[in-house]
Amino acid sequence: MPLLLAACGTESEVAAKPAMWLVEDADTRIYMLGTMHALPAGTDWNRGKIAEAAASADELMLELSPQQLAEAGAIFQALAPRDKPLAMEKRLSPKALAAYRKLEAGNDFGGEKLDDWAVLVLMGQKVAAEAGLSPADGVEAGLTATFRTAGKPISGLESARTQLMLFETLDPATQRTLLASAAENADHALADVSAMAAAWSRGDADALAKVINEDVDRVPAARKAIITDRNRRWSGWIATRMDKPGTVLMAVGAGHLVGTDSVPALLAAEGYKVTRVQ
Template sequence: MRQWWISGLAALALCVVSPAVARADPPVWRVSDADTEMVLFGSIHALPEGVDWRSEALDKALAGADLVVFEILTPTSEEEETAAFMPMLRYLVSPQPLHAVVSAETYARALAHAKAQGFEPPMFDMLRPWAAAMMLDMGADEARGRSGDLGVDTTIETALRPDQRTEALDTDALLHATMQALAEAGDAEGEQLLIETLDALDEETELDMEIENAWVRGDLQPILDDMAAMKAEAPRLYQVILVDRNNGWMPALKRMMGTERRVVVIAGAAHMVGEDGLPTLLRQAGYRVEGP
């Protein structure tokens, strides 16, 4: 299945990383100026059981961090989770039912997968095409054993010491801007994304761990390849989820470089690679950046 839903936001039968991986060595970047060190770690948001991704470099950085930064912070209660989700609901729901804005063939395929995943048809029919694609993609991953509770972000956040401060990169304003931009995508573009998702669901019956296996051993090429494909085939999605958010995070990262001593930033691995990645943006901003 395409990995485009990583940022995200973003991530089947339980699976473990290939035994050929001798040790965990996911890439780490170090950003520094005269009095601050910021460690960037590209995460995988949802993982199956058995993936050993902890590294000595990451654990050492986390142990010494005063501030640990995530894309978003995990809600601490159902009330907090509801309060965060409800304002976003309007971006997922379409003024017209899904069956009225996509072809009959696309809708029939999507509805079959939705029913198999346990979605109620009336609720599914309320979604915009891009939101339906996202929900089906996430549902398939969950059904095959991939869990956000086992992902890097949740694992790290729940293990922090009480004295370690946390902060979210995605402000309410940035999240709303991201969701609004996706909601404003045309139905034709949304249907194409839905078709691509359905094609992937039809083709893949097992968990594809290519990207995770490469990431654990420090190989970024599959992520670079996936982001290049996303940029070419889904340019709006690439711009909204990656480029706009990375640039939207930069003011906060610059502030931290000016006010903090030891910071660890945990964000999706896709946000770290290529010319639009955070290491490149921070290097362009004048900071020293060491890493892949």
């Protein structure tokens, strides 16, 4: 998810070789690149096979088109407020509340006025900021600039509203479980982000699946809505797109391309030729 997923690193240049797959038939090639939506400045990922895929692609497919990404903030502001304020003390255990307050320090989230899912989003953004990450240095931003310069079309698999409604429509118990889990683990958030970034950078799909899915796997309803159902929709889009000749670079959050129910795994199960190319 562009609003949640990030990677960690330093200000110096970091060489990265993220995993990428190719699904192809006689006249269609679709590259599937697992991304980090926010990265530290100087992360060198846009080279080698990725540069070749971008150069050969006729179009770029992202989770959100640039226009939809630009609208996400306003839609978040419209969806996030609660009908009635609820103090964080009534949502979190004392231990989770203490960790939440520590993360919130210096930047009041106004959480009592927000739905649980919205507080979760703001927590993720704060962790990214503390890690020195910026969406401007993320994979999507870099690819968008490359394709715009080349005059190639850029599209999105989802709208910003659809993406945020995945959280808004989670049942209250699931939202509260996700929030409580994130708060309880807030002290370890930077370490977890670092582990995720390291796995992504070296293209370790198994390690990446473990790090990214570890928390959400504990909440089946959230996993179904945020990961599994979307993977099925996106693999369906690819299956349809395979009927049209050409080359596409599809760049989506890395968590969607790893694991047993990932987009590449679903396509392979349907009989498509899927090859990891990086």
